Amino acid sequence: MNFPNTLSHKGGIISNMRGIVTEVMRFSLRDGPGIRTTVFLKGCNMACKWCHNPETLSLAPQLMTYPERCIFCFNCAHACKHGATVTEGFGAAARLAFYKEKCVDCGACADVCYTGARVMSGKEMSVDEVMAEVLQDTNYYRNSEGGITVSGGEATVQPEFTLAILEACKKAGIPTAIETNMYADWSVFERLIPALDLVMLDIKLFDDEAHRKWVGVGNGRVLENVKKITARLPTIIRTPVIPGVNDSAEEIGKIASFVKDLDNVEYYELLLYNPLGESKYQALGMENPFAGQKPQTGAERDALTKAAEACGKTVKVS
Ligand code: SF4
Ligand code: SF4
Structure with missing residues (x-):
């Protein structure tokens, strides 16, 4: 049986399977224990209004x-066949x-832009190509008890590729x-479980209506799945703390x-608000x-930490 939402998988050789990847990040220290390679896949089945990686939605x-990186060489205007990037005016x-x-995201302008003023987010890669990068750091994984993390976007939106x-x-x-x-x-998690050692999962809001308002979908299935996965695998549970959304001791409690x-549950982690994704919204032309x-600090941070500690597990705040 194939997963729902899967990309086409026409070949019988699993390593030739292809998916859409935004980045393969080596030497990550944030996406699980030890030194890791994180494979960021494109595509998400939620639409969090605060998303820090809007290019992966x-x-x-x-x-x-x-x-700001443009040197006005006009290569992009020559390459664009859709009238989206054009030269206007003459001479100086x-x-x-x-x-x-008018842009159809064909990427022709990015191919000829050598300053990084035009870049494409997302490229097709095969499992072999991903593994060629992952395998370069096996000694680091071994020495640091690290490994690989498939992230996103959402790791389960390209489930066959993730599994491979x-x-x-x-x-x-x-x-x-x-x-x-x-x-x-x-059923997607059921298929992934035998190939997994650890699941890092988000619980963003507890109230179903609020979840629907801020994330685009309810959280009934999320909470049910969390109960099931924690019965089967080690997990790290995280809550991104967003100003005006869930940054109250009541909600975290x-x-x-x-x-x-x-x-x-290895630990419960509060991820304080991180404004780093803002330039990406501009780059995508999104609001x-x-x-x-701003990130929560001082007394606000202390109150949130105290509320999180009611879980009775190890709590981290970052
Ligand atoms: S190719 Fe890049 S640097 Fe050259 S004009 Fe276009 S955006 Fe600017
Ligand atoms: S990505 Fe958009 S702007 Fe760039 S060449 Fe294609 S249509 Fe033109």
């Missing part, structure tokens, strides 16, 4: 523009114009993890009460509803 490759008055509504990467890592003796929002159908009854918000 859509499954399709997307153009990102950084005008010539300027570059970008009409986003995890299985290839297991075959190579590399410890595996995923970062997930737990919203996929349980509700999640902590839920976490209290779960097994196999960022949380622009200018």
